Amino acid sequence: MANTILEMRSITKTFPGVKALQDVNLDVREGEIHAICGENGAGKSTLMKVLSGVYPHGSYEGQIIYKGEEQHFKSIRDSEHKNIVIIHQELALVPLLSIAENIFLGNEQAKGGVIDWDTTRDGARKLLSMVGLSEDPDTLVTNIGVGKQQLVEIAKALSKQVQLLILDEPTASLSEKDSQALLDLLLEFKTQGITSIIISHKLNEISRVADRVTVIRDGRTIETMDTDQITEDRIITSMVGRALDDRYPARDPKVGEVVFEVKNWNVFHPQHRERQVIKDVNIQLRKGEVVGIAGLMGSGRTEFAMSLFGKSWGQKISGEVFMHGKKVDTSSVGKAIANGLAYATEDRKTYGLNLIDHIKHNITLANLRGVSRGGVIDDLAEMDVANDYRKKTNIRSSSVYQTVGNLSGGNQQKVVLSKWLYADPEVLILDEPTRGIDVGAKYEIYTIINQLAAQGKAILVISSEMPELLGVTDRLYVMNEGRIVGELPTSEASQEKIMRFIVRAEGKAS
């Protein structure tokens, strides 16, 4: 049996209000490919950030033993010094610098501050050939595809004499072919004695390359499987095996006729014209119904919702939208709102709120007509509306004049909801409505969702937390790589079933 190169012992990491990791153990053997699996938010990325020094020593409890010595990494530099390199999900390349410049960024081949371009180019070329790229090192990173960019990241890691390579969802945004190439490369590295840790959702990839698999759930280690024990079923059971408790208010659905229908919806990527992100999506929502879209990160759920809401994402959008059986135009946000559609974003700080303004102005923003006449705002009417919704959604603040940027995440989310409730839509799309908010606030949001459904609104919930979808919805669509790959009533759904839909679709795609 090979030596253990890395051991992480009872790692506990706490964020304000949340225990992200609790007593997590991980051991990685020299020269193996070790996969880490878990749901979104299980704590995989946090664990890798602890390992690489993004969260410095002292901000967590537990020990990291690497090559037989305990390590106290204070920063990424420290871990890189020990030849541990992490490649994050979002690539850390500078688009408008060349490949060579990116590879040696922060590690420039220079004497006395003057860059030696010959050494830089030759070095880059050598590293590129190691990852199977024949690109000119002077090519700008922005001019090569995502797959190749990923390989440039790996070449950059190699330039640091990497011995332990950590890849966080490396194939999430890659095509099937690029993914294969990347996995082959990992296998190749293995023969050279480089150890890899790979975080992935794609179970078929894991069973192909991984020597061992560790499953993390809710910030705890569930188990580590050896090669002969790895099966997709076992990974799925470990990943989701959790009982639903009463974190969700009881639902008494009164579902009526079809209100909202989307037919043959197709969307292409805004930058890459040829890349189709949403493929032939058809969905239906009924009056008083809460419908969920399940899927992994990057499956296209947000892109679908935003393209639907005033073409706010993507290009070459085609398809039809029906409201009460009548075809409606949602090609601009204004028209979408006017036709009874609302979309509460997953990223409230970037897309949802004017953080420097107060609650009152944020709540009325999507429906200024409601508090104005002939373009003149009735201040007192606006005040009544703001106070009314502040009470209805239970926003905790000193008054409606509190700046939204100073509110907690849960209360900010309630402001976003209030804004869309005041716009009085018939169909409300909620994208990750409880992301980054505490358990108590989540319960309040679920209660609001139930009330809205009881009032006869149709609600579409997009969430990466499967228990949440199972807890609040009546019916589920499963989305994978821009397609609806499954539909089932929530009463018949389970996390295993959903995972199976996704895995089966992945299998078909490959």
Add this chain to the structure above:
Amino acid sequence: MTTETAPTSTAPAQAHELSLIGALRANMRDYGLLLALILIMLFFQYFTNGVLFKPVNLTNIILQNSYIIVMALGMLLVIVAGHIDLSVGSVSGFVGALAAMLMVGWKFPPELAFLANPIVAGAICLVAGAAIGAAQGYIIAYHKVPAFIVTLAGMLIFKGLSLAILSGKSVGPFPAEFQMLSAGFIPDVLGPITTPFIAENGNNVVLHSTTMVIAIVAVVAMVFFALRTRARRKARGYDVEPFSFFVVKNLLVAGLVLFFAYMLASYRGLPNVLVVMAVLIAGFVFLTKRMTFGRRIYAIGGNLKAASLSGIKTERTTFYIFAIMGALAALAGMIYAARLNSATPKAGQGLELDVIAAVFIGGASALGGVGQVAGAVIGAFIMGVMNNGMSIMGVNIDWQQMIKGVVLLAAVFFDLYNKNKSA
């Protein structure tokens, strides 16, 4: 902010009056700026041996800064929306030149002679300014070229165009009607009043009575509307300022207005241009505080993406803002030209910087989303009074520039310092 419970006997139980401290703190930014202006005026009053507050000088300060203030109103919208307009100085110079050529320079055939009529020419100039602003706004809003670059280009283009249409020479003088825009005063329809007060020259002070009447009507209207708003808020159970604070605030503002009206009335009354300014200021306060259009500007500057996802037509709004800015630059250009009584190729150059400085001194944020009309106007007056006071004191122009630079920096620095401290 502290909200203390102090229900009054007449209001519903849930109506609160803010504590005095709370009310002061809530209004500190606005009143701090006004206080700074008053202190600066008193400072110069002392160091100019009382010249600053002489009626003729106060009238001059208004006339000298009118075009800056007119443009600062538009610039406030531009900056709140998160943009900048560097072209306003050149555009105002160009429109001044256009006005001169229409009224004086070009010899029209008889059938087109009406174009030289001051009112027709003025209207053409306003439309030209709005069209220039709209053209720049179109490129900025719909083609996403940064405003800094579009208006920098505009600045060069209209500087060149002014030179071209004036053929490099000054053109004037203007017809008397046009000069009235800057040099005229409202007629004293009610006739002068001789007061028992004795002026410096030993004669009794003679007041322009129409000016005083207008000022008194304005003050009464202001107090009436303030009282009505207060009563309505209270009736609906909303927080209001303590009554003592309300009274003192309104008395102070009313006193200030009447004092300045008296000073102006003891000279030649209300300048025409002040009437234009007052109407514009009131209009822009209304636009920014009460109209949906104004609200949308703040939303765009505060978070463009969120505004757009809330159904706001961000491009169209941006386009209108620049069109308004252009029209105001045109008006400012005419005021400037009428004041000089000629259009010169150099007119308006560098004015954009004074205008932008006024808006920033007035508390607007360079990142957008924050700024008030009142602040921009006071900011413009702070710069104007400093120019005026230092000139009277005989401070050299080199020192004047440096001092103004330091004041701009200090004002924005303290503003940010206060914001960071309270956050």
